[in-house]
Structure formats: structure tokens, C-alpha cells
Amino acid sequence: SLAHYLLAYFEMTDRDWERLGDISKRVNISPLGCGALAGTTFPIDRHYTAELLQFDKVYANSLDGVSDRDFAIEFLAAASLIMVHLSRLSEEMILWSSHEFGFITLKDSCATGSSIMPQKKNPDVPELVRGKAGRVFGHLQALLVVMKGLPLAYNKDLQEDKEALFDTVKTVQGCLEAMTILLREGIAFRGDRLAAAVAEDFSNATDVADYLAAKGVPFREAYNLVGKVVKTCLSGGKLLKDLTLLEWKELHPAFETDIYSAIAPQQVVAARNSYGGTGFEQVKKSLIAARDRIA
Structure with missing residues (x-):
């Protein structure tokens, strides 16, 4: 179902949020008092x-405190994963808005007209977000390369972390x-x-095998038989729903009239009611759990 699809991105972004919270534990460490590299002769109280x-705590080693940039790299890695998820969603929104798919319509608030094709709406937001992902990946790679060969403690190379981090x-x-604006109103x-798309393919073929298995086959x-069923349909220019009961029975006597309801798109979705599945009852539970986690 569409809700199940969107919930997949909720799970991704929920992990992103948790990951940022986990990183904050290692960001909030005080380097104050580490000095240039070896601490200080003055009687300071770093914990105070x-x-x-x-700060949650202090660096336990002054050399590490001066030269550590793990926290920045961790953040850039987490930010890169956020951009991976946004870029994947963007790619699908771009495909879904195309004429070939037509699953969504872009509203004028989040699209511009083509410079040459008056009928075309350009998916500006998802295309720009998809492009920005490479920019963030580049910052992560750049800082990793900066750090990989640096000796302890501070080196001027480390000033390269600022531009990467802030940008x-x-x-x-x-x-x-x-992307928030796009999803809310764009x-x-x-x-x-x-609805038409799920009735135009053989995505319900597995359900035919499940149907036969439930009948004791x-x-x-059942798996091999379904392969033959699909071949029969392709050769005849038909879909599974177009086969007559006689044709079903010629393939296997276990088929009855209930095969049509078993392969109907709504039932195909509803039947996948295992935990985390796309069954409508499971999706309702997932939506409630997602709202609770947000709250």
C-alpha cells in the first residue's frame, strides 16, 4: 500500500534522528585545558x-583532544545517510511524476515550467535534493582524506573541517x-x-503459489506451476485475472472460483499481515506506532 511505502521512509528518517542523537554523545566532550598538545602546568579543573x-565530559587524553575530528566525520557520515534517504525518495518522486508512471502530480508551488515544452512540469525540488547529495558525500570523503595521514597533534590541515561541516x-x-514542503503541499x-498500475502486471503471481499451497499442493x-501459468498468459496476451476458470482448472484441478478474489490487488495487500508487512491491519498499527514515536 502507499502508506506502507511512505512508512519505509519514516523508518529511515527515524534511524537518522536516532543516529544524530547518538553522535551528540561524542560531540559534547570538552577539549578545554588540553593546551597545544600536552595539557598545562597551571592547576586548572577541567571537569569544573x-x-x-x-559539556557531558572531558577528553581523557590531551593529544586526542587536540587532534580528534571523529565527531565531525561521524556527523558527516550521518548527514550523508540522511542525504542518501532524501535522494532515494527524490528519485522515486521524479519517476512517479513522469508521464510513464503518472503516480503523482506536481503542484505549481514545487515545480517550474520547461523552457521549451509548455506542457512539462520540472520536478525542481527532488532534482536539486538528489544533486545536493553528492555535495555532502564529497565533504565526508574530503575530511576522511585529510585525516588519514595526519600525525598527532594539531596540523593546519585540520582547518579544512570547518567548511565541510558548516556547508x-x-x-x-x-x-x-x-522535501518537507514538497511532501506536505507540493x-x-x-x-x-x-490502482490501475497494480492491475496491469504479474505482481500477484506469488499469491497463486500461496493459494495452491493453502490447498495442499x-x-x-506450486511454484513451478505458476511459472507455466505466467508463460501461458504472456503467450496469450492475458493477465492472471483474464484466465477463465476452465483455463485455471486445466493448469491444476485445485483451482476454484475463489482464485479471483485471492489475486485481487486489495486482497494481495491485505493478505500480507505479518508483523511489518503491508497488510492493512499491520499498516494501521505501524501508523499509530509512528505517531507515538514522533510525539
């Missing part, structure tokens, strides 16, 4: 200053805001086209 500045924050924040799902036999 860290508490005043609301990544700005880029990811902008992409998140843009697209309209075409239920008629979505060994699954291996």
Missing part, C-alpha cells in the same frame, strides 16, 4: 569548566526543509493511476 560549559549543516537543513497522489510444485 566542562560542567560550567554544559553540510546548511545543505542538509535546506534539503530537509524543501504533490498530489493519483489514486486512479496507482507442495510449494515447489
Whole structure:
């Protein structure tokens, strides 16, 4: 179902949020008092200053405190994963808005007209977000390359972390805001086209095998038989739903009139009611759980 599809991206972004929270534990460490590399001769209290500045703890090794950029790399890695997820969603929105798919319509608030084709709407937001992903990946790779050969402790090379870090924050924040607007008000799902699409292929072939297995036919036999059924349909220019009951019975006597309801798109979805599946009852539970996690 469409809700199940969208919930997959909710799970991705929920992991992104958890990952950022986990990284914050290693970001909030005070380097104050590490000195240039070896600490200081003055009787300072690093734990006290860290508490005043609301750091969770202090670096236990002054050399590490001066030269560590793991926290920046971790953030860039997490930001890159966020961009992977946004880019995957963008790619699908671009495909779904195309004439060939037509699953969504782009609203004018999130699209521009073509410079040469007056009928065309350009999916600007998802295309730009998809492109920005490479920018963030590049910052991660750049900082990894900077760090890989540096000796302890501070080296001027480390100033390269600033541009990568600040630009990544700005880029990811902008992409998140843009995609939020796109999903909230920039697209309209075409239920008629979505419904038609699931009735035009053989995605319900597995359900034929499941149907036979439920009738006592060994699954291996059922699996091979379904392959023959699909070949029969392809040679005759038919879909599974177009076969007559006589044709079904010629393939196997276990087929009855209930095969038509078993392979109907709504039933195909509803039947996958295992935990985390796309069955409507499971999706309802997942939506409730997702709202609770957001709250």
C-alpha cells in the first residue's frame, strides 16, 4: 500500500534522528585545558569548566583532544545517510511524476515550467535534493582524506573541517526543509493511476503459489506451476485475472472460483499481515506506532 511505502521512509528518517542523537554523545566532550598538545602546568579543573560549559565530559587524553575530528566525520557520515534517504525518495518522486508512471502530480508551488515544452512540469525540488547529495558525500570523503595521514597533534590541515561541516549543516537543513514542503503541499497522489498500475502486471503471481499451497499442493510444485501459468498468459496476451476458470482448472484441478478474489490487488495487500508487512491491519498499527514515536 502507499502508506506502507511512505512508512519505509519514516523508518529511515527515524534511524537518522536516532543516529544524530547518538553522535551528540561524542560531540559534547570538552577539549578545554588540553593546551597545544600536552595539557598545562597551571592547576586548572577541567571537569569544573566542562560542567560550567554544559559539556557531558572531558577528553581523557590531551593529544586526542587536540587532534580528534571523529565527531565531525561521524556527523558527516550521518548527514550523508540522511542525504542518501532524501535522494532515494527524490528519485522515486521524479519517476512517479513522469508521464510513464503518472503516480503523482506536481503542484505549481514545487515545480517550474520547461523552457521549451509548455506542457512539462520540472520536478525542481527532488532534482536539486538528489544533486545536493553528492555535495555532502564529497565533504565526508574530503575530511576522511585529510585525516588519514595526519600525525598527532594539531596540523593546519585540520582547518579544512570547518567548511565541510558548516556547508553540510546548511545543505542538509535546506534539503530537509524543501522535501518537507514538497511532501506536505507540493504533490498530489493519483489514486486512479496507482490502482490501475497494480492491475496491469504479474505482481500477484506469488499469491497463486500461496493459494495452491493453502490447498495442499507442495510449494515447489506450486511454484513451478505458476511459472507455466505466467508463460501461458504472456503467450496469450492475458493477465492472471483474464484466465477463465476452465483455463485455471486445466493448469491444476485445485483451482476454484475463489482464485479471483485471492489475486485481487486489495486482497494481495491485505493478505500480507505479518508483523511489518503491508497488510492493512499491520499498516494501521505501524501508523499509530509512528505517531507515538514522533510525539
